[in-house]
Amino acid sequence: MISTEQLAGFRYVQDLQDQPAALAATLDSLEASPAPGDMADGIVRGRFRRVVLTGMGSSFHALGPLHLRLIESGIYSLLVETSELVHYLPALVAPDSLLVVVSQSGESVEVIRLLEAAAGTAPVVAVTNTPSSTLARESQFVVETRAGEEATVSTKTYVASLAALEWLGAVLTGAGVPPVLRVFRSACAGMTEYLSGWPAHVESLTRFLEGVDHIFLVGRGRSLASAGTGGLILKEAAHFPAEGMSSAAFRHGPLEMVRPGLLLCVFAGDLPTIGLNRRLAADVSRGGGKVAWIGNDADLDALRVGVSAVEALPLMEILPVQMISLVLAARAGREPGAFVRLAKVTTIE
Amino acid sequence: MISTEQLAGFRYVQDLQDQPAALAATLDSLEASPAPGDMADGIVRGRFRRVVLTGMGSSFHALGPLHLRLIESGIYSLLVETSELVHYLPALVAPDSLLVVVSQSGESVEVIRLLEAAAGTAPVVAVTNTPSSTLARESQFVVETRAGEEATVSTKTYVASLAALEWLGAVLTGAGVPPVLRVFRSACAGMTEYLSGWPAHVESLTRFLEGVDHIFLVGRGRSLASAGTGGLILKEAAHFPAEGMSSAAFRHGPLEMVRPGLLLCVFAGDLPTIGLNRRLAADVSRGGGKVAWIGNDADLDALRVGVSAVEALPLMEILPVQMISLVLAARAGREPGAFVRLAKVTTIE
Numbered sequence: 001m002i003s004t005e006q007l008a009g010f011r012y013v014q015d016l017q018d019q020p021a022a023l024a025a026t027l028d029s030l031e032a033s034p035a036p037g038d039m040a041d042g043i044v045r046g047r048f049r050r051v052v053l054t055g056m057g058s059s060f061h062a063l064g065p066l067h068l069r070l071i072e073s074g075i076y077s078l079l080v081e082t083s084e085l086v087h088y089l090p091a092l093v094a095p096d097s098l099l100v101v102v103s104q105s106g107e108s109v110e111v112i113r114l115l116e117a118a119a120g121t122a123p124v125v126a127v128t129n130t131p132s133s134t135l136a137r138e139s140q141f142v143v144e145t146r147a148g149e150e151a152t153v154s155t156k157t158y159v160a161s162l163a164a165l166e167w168l169g170a171v172l173t174g175a176g177v178p179p180v181l182r183v184f185r186s187a188c189a190g191m192t193e194y195l196s197g198w199p200a201h202v203e204s205l206t207r208f209l210e211g212v213d214h215i216f217l218v219g220r221g222r223s224l225a226s227a228g229t230g231g232l233i234l235k236e237a238a239h240f241p242a243e244g245m246s247s248a249a250f251r252h253g254p255l256e257m258v259r260p261g262l263l264l265c266v267f268a269g270d271l272p273t274i275g276l277n278r279r280l281a282a283d284v285s286r287g288g289g290k291v292a293w294i295g296n297d298a299d300l301d302a303l304r305v306g307v308s309a310v311e312a313l314p315l316m317e318i319l320p321v322q323m324i325s326l327v328l329a330a331r332a333g334r335e336p337g338a339f340v341r342l343a344k345v346t347t348i349e
Numbered sequence: 350m351i352s353t354e355q356l357a358g359f360r361y362v363q364d365l366q367d368q369p370a371a372l373a374a375t376l377d378s379l380e381a382s383p384a385p386g387d388m389a390d391g392i393v394r395g396r397f398r399r400v401v402l403t404g405m406g407s408s409f410h411a412l413g414p415l416h417l418r419l420i421e422s423g424i425y426s427l428l429v430e431t432s433e434l435v436h437y438l439p440a441l442v443a444p445d446s447l448l449v450v451v452s453q454s455g456e457s458v459e460v461i462r463l464l465e466a467a468a469g470t471a472p473v474v475a476v477t478n479t480p481s482s483t484l485a486r487e488s489q490f491v492v493e494t495r496a497g498e499e500a501t502v503s504t505k506t507y508v509a510s511l512a513a514l515e516w517l518g519a520v521l522t523g524a525g526v527p528p529v530l531r532v533f534r535s536a537c538a539g540m541t542e543y544l545s546g547w548p549a550h551v552e553s554l555t556r557f558l559e560g561v562d563h564i565f566l567v568g569r570g571r572s573l574a575s576a577g578t579g580g581l582i583l584k585e586a587a588h589f590p591a592e593g594m595s596s597a598a599f600r601h602g603p604l605e606m607v608r609p610g611l612l613l614c615v616f617a618g619d620l621p622t623i624g625l626n627r628r629l630a631a632d633v634s635r636g637g638g639k640v641a642w643i644g645n646d647a648d649l650d651a652l653r654v655g656v657s658a659v660e661a662l663p664l665m666e667i668l669p670v671q672m673i674s675l676v677l678a679a680r681a682g683r684e685p686g687a688f689v690r691l692a693k694v695t696t697i698e
Contacts, residue, residue, distance in 0.1 A: 050425065057601035072440050076399065076425050083597030087621050088570040091421050110597060153602075214590055221437040236602040241563055243592045248432030248459060251697060252406035253502075253585040255690050272436050276698045283697075287690055341604050341636055348600060348632070349625045 002330035004199045011151035012237060012337025016322050017198065020191040022147040022156035023315070026163050027184055029146045035171045036141040039098060039125060043075060043172060048098040050076040051172070052122075054085050055102035056110055056346070058154040059127075061228035062161040063102060065314060066169045068221065073173040082110035083349065086117060093117045099124045100168065104150065104157040105345040106133025113349070127164050129157045143168055152337040152344060153237045155322065158229060159191075159315050166311050180311060187312040194305060194319050201302035201323045202330070208300060209327055212263040212290060215242040217321065218250045219267030220277065225314040226267050230321035237337040238328035247277050258289040265324070267317045268295025270310045294320050351679040353548045360500035361586060361686025362547075365671050369541040371496035371505035372664070375512050376533055378495045384520045385490040388447060388474060392424060392521060397447040399425040400521070401471075403434050404451035405459055405695070407503040408476075410577035411510040412451060414663060415518045417570065422522040431459035432698065435466060442466045448473045449517065453499065453506040454694040455482025462698070476513050478506045492517060501686040501693060502586045504671065507578060508540075508664050515660050529660060536661040543654060543668050550651035550672045551679070557649060558676055561612040561639060564591040566670065567599045568616030569626065574663040575616050579670035586686040587677035596622070596629050607638040614673070616666045617644025619659045643669050 007013050042048045051070055053063040063079055070077035080089055082101070093099070093114070099122050103111045106128040115138045118124055126139035129147050136142045145160035163184045170180045194201075217230040224246060231244030245254070247266070258264075264284045266277050274295075281291045294317055298304040302323055305316035329336030356362050391397045400419055402412040412428055419426035429438060431450070442448070442463070448471050452460045455477040464487045467473055475488035478496050485491045494509035512533045519529045543550075566579040573595060580593030594603070596615070607613075613633045615626050623644075630640045643666055647653040651672055654665035678685030 056597060060598075068437055071427075071438050074440065078420075078427070081595055081598060083595060084569065084573075088417055089420050091423065108601075220433065224433075232602045236605050239606055239608075241590050241606075246430055246432060248405060248698060249409075249430060251695050252457075253581045253691070256585050256688060257588055257590075258690060259588075279697065339605060341607060342602070346601050348628065349597060 002333060002335070004202055007202065007326055007330060007336070010335055010337065012153060012155070013326065015151055015155045017195055018148065019156050019159050020188045020195065023159050023163055023184065023191065024188050025146045025148070026160040027181055027188070029144055030164065030167045031181060033143070035177070036125060039123070039141060040172050040174060042098065044174070047096070049096040050078060050092070051098045051100060052085065052092050053077060053079045053100045054082045054114070056082050056108060058158045058229045058232055059102035059104065059161060061225045061232070062158060062165060063100070064225040064228070065162070065222045065311070066100070066165045069169040069173060075173065082114055086110060086113045090117065093122050095121060097122045100127065101125070101135060101139070102127040102161055102165070103135050104129045104154060106130045106135030108346045109349050111135050125168065127161055127168070129160065152339050153233050158318065162225070162314050183309040183311045184315070186308055187315045190306045190316060191319065194316070197301065198323065202326050204300055205302050205323055205327045206331070208292070209263070209324065211261055213241070213261045214257070215240065215263045215265060216250060216254060217242065217244040217265040217267070218247040218280070219269050219317070220247050220273045221269060222310055222313045223267035223269045223317060226317035226321070229318055230265065233321060233325050234328065236342070237325040239332065239334065240328045247273070247280050251280065258284050258287040260288050260290070263290045263292060265292040265294060265321065267313070268293060268297070269313065292320070351682060351684070353551055356551065356675055356679060356685070359684055359686065361502060361504070362675065364500055364504045366544055366547065367497065368505050368508050369537045369544065372508050372512055372533065372540065373537050374495045374497070375509040376530055376537070378493055379513065379516045380530060382492070384526070385474060388472070388490060389521050389523060391447065393523070396445070398445040399427060399441070400447045400449060401434065401441050402426060402428045402449045403431045403463070405431050405457060407507045407578045407581055408451035408453065408510060410574045410581070411507060411514060412449070413574040413577070414511070414571045414660070415449070415514045418518040418522060424522065431463055435459060435462045439466065442471050444470060446471045449476065450474070450484060450488070451476040451510055451514070452484050453478045453503060455479045455484030457695045458698050460484050474517065476510055476517070478509065501688050502582050507667065511574070511663050532658040532660045533664070535657055536664045539655045539665060540668065543665070546650065547672065551675050553649055554651050554672055554676045555680070557641070557651070558612070558673065558680070560610055562610045563606070564589065564612045564614060565599060565603060566591065566593040566614040566616070567596040567629070568618050568666070569596050569622045570618060571659055571662045572616035572618045572666060575666035575670070578667055579614065582670060582674050583677065585691070586674040588681065588683065589677045596626050600629065607633050607636040609637050609639070612639045612641060614641040614643060614670065616662070617642060617646070618662065641669070
C-alpha cells in the first residue's frame with residue numbers, strides 16, 4: 001500500500017493536478033485562434049461529403065461528443081479508429097472527406113500511416129499537443145491543445161482535447177464559439193475545486209473500494225467518452241480489470257456478471273436518460289453489486305462532480321475515475337501511471 | 350468442475366451444436382427470399398442519404414462486417430447502438446435514412462422505442478428470428494433468420510444473422526448474391542466438422558486455460574465482430590472477465606495489463622493485417638502473457654478454424670470462443686449459458 005504522501009510525488013498525480021491549468025491554457029489559445037473557415041465552408045457548400053473523426057485510445061473516445069454534435073447538425077460524421085480507417089476503410093480517405101485526426105504526440109504509427117494515405121488526397125484537421133509533430137506539419141489546419149508535457153497516461157491532453165473538439169464542433173456547425181468557451185471556463189473552476197480535495201478523495205475511495213476486484217463503467221451520450229476513457233486509464237494506470245460501455249449494452253449481457261466484488265461506475269449524465277441510469281444502478285445494487293454513482297447528486301464527495309452544461313460532462317466525470325486509478329494502484333503497491341510495457345508514443349501497429 | 354458428459358446435456362451446448370443446421374436453414378430461406386429491390390433502388394437513386402445499422406449486444410457486433418462492406422461501396426453507413434440512436438441521435442431517424450435493425454426476439458425495449466420513432470418516418474429493414482414479433486410486423490422488409498429456438502446466449506441466431514447481413518449487403522450494394530451463399534454453404538460444412546470434435550476441444554482447452562483469470566479478444570476488420578461478441582459471451586455464458594477490442598486499441602493502453610494469468614485471444618484475420626496481429630501475439634508472449642492464436646494455422650485443434658473467404662471469418666472465429674466459454678463455466682462449476690439475472694429478451698432500458 002502506497003501512502004497519500006508518496007502518491008503526491010509521482011508524475012501522474014502531478015499531471016492530474018495540472019489538468020485545470022492545462023485546460024485554461026488550451027482555452028486561452030482557442031480564444032485567440034483563427035477558425036478553419038474554409039473547412040466549415042466546405043461542409044456547407046458540399047465540397048465535403050463527410051467528416052471522418054479518428055484517433056486511438058483516449059483520443060478516439062474524446063471524439064464521441066463531437067460525433068454526436070455533427071450528426072445532430074445534419075452532417076455525415078463517421079467515428080473510426082485510425083487503425084481500421086487505414087486498413088479496412090481506405091475508401092473514406094478521399095477528396096470529399098474532411099479528416100479530423102486527434103493525437104497527443106502527432107507521431108503514433110497509425111497516424112503516420114494515415115497521413116501517407118491522405119497526402120494530396122484528403123484534407124486533415126489536426127488536434128494535437130505537439131505543434132512540431134508530423135501530424136501538425138502534414139495537416140491543413142492545426143488545433144493546438146497546449147496542455148504542456150504529460151508524463152504517461154493521457155490526462156491533461158485528454159481534457160484539453162475535449163475542449164478543442166467542442167470548439168471545433170462549434171466552428172464546423174456554425175454555432176457560436178463564445179458559449180462553449182464559457183462552459184469550459186466554468187468547468188475549469190469546478191475541476192480545480194474537485195482536485196484540491198484529492199487526498200481526501202483518495203482516502204474515502206480507499207474505504208469505498210475495499211473488496212472490489214472488477215469494474216464496469218457505463219453511461220450514455222457524451223458520457224460514453226468517460227466510460228471508454230475511464231476503462232482505459234484503469235487498465236493503463238492501475239493495471240486493473242475495467243471495461244467501459246453504454247449503460248444499455250450493460251443490460252444486454254454483462255449484467256450477468258453482477259456479484260459482490262463487482263463495481264459499476266455509473267455516469268449519471270443528462271436529463272433524457274438519467275432516470276434510466278438510476279434504474280440500472282438500483283438493479284445492480286439489489287443484485288449485490290457495488291455502485292459508484294458519479295454525478296451532481298453523488299453521496300460521496302469523491303464521486304460528486306458539479307456539471308452545469310452537457311458539454312462539460314466528460315471533463316468532470318473523468319476526475320473520480322482518475323482518483324479510483326490512484327487508489328487501485330496504491331492498493332497494489334504500484335506507482336500509478338508508470339508504464340511497464342508501453343512507451344508514451346505507440347510506434348508499433 | 351462439470352464433466353464433458355454433463356455439459357452435453359445442457360441447452361446452451363445443444364444450441365452450439367445446432368449452429369450449422371440453423372445456418373443451413375437460414376441459407377435455404379435466403380436463397381428463396383425476394384430481394385428488397387426498392388430499398389436497393391432507393392440507395393442508388395439517392396432517396397436514402399444514409400443507411401443506419403443498429404442493434405444491441407451481439408446483434409450490434411454482427412453488423413460490423415456489413416458496415417465495412419457498405420462504406421467500401423461508397424454508401425454512407427452508420428453503426429449505432431439502438432439505445433444511443435433513440436436517445437442521442439434522433440436526427441438519424443428520418444425519411445432519408447434506411448434503418449437496418451437486428452434483433453433476435455424483435456421485442457427488446459430499445460427496438461420497440463425505435464419503431465415508435467420510425468413509424469411513418471424512416472423505412473425499416475428487419476433482421477429477426479421471430480417473424481411474429483413487433484419488429485417484423487412494423488418493418489417494411491423482413492429478413493428472417495430461421496435459426497430455430499434458442500435457449501439463452503446468442504449463438505445460432507448470431508451466426509444466422511451474420512449470414513443474413515452478408516446477403517443483405519450483397520443485395521444493397523448490387524453485388525451478386527450467389528457467391529455469398531456459396532461461401533456460407535462451405536462455412537456450414539467447416540462448422541460441422543469443427544463442432545463434431547467439441548468434447549476433445551473442451552478437453553484440450555481445459556489444460557490450455559489453466560491459470561488464466563482474465564481474457565482480452567482482439568482482431569481487425571471483420572474480426573471485430575468476433576472480438577465484440579466473444580467478449581460478450583464469455584461474460585454472459587461463463588461470467589468470466591473478458592473484453593473485446595481491436596488489436597491496435599490493445600497496443601494503445603491495455604498492453605500494460607500483460608502478465609501470467611492474462612490470455613490474449615488473437616483472431617488471425619485476413620492478409621492485410623495478419624502480420625500485424627502476429628507481431629502483437631509474439632510481443633504478448635514475450636511479455637509473459639498467454640496467447641490463443643485463432644486461425645487457419647493455429648497450433649491447437651481447438652483453435653484451428655478453416656476459413657476460405659473473408660466473409661466467413663466471423664462465422665468460424667466465434668466457435669473456439671464458445672468452446673472457451675464452456676471450459677470456463679465448467680471450471681467454475683456453473684452451467685454454461687444459464688442466466689441468473691438476465692431474461693432472454695431485454696425489456697428494461
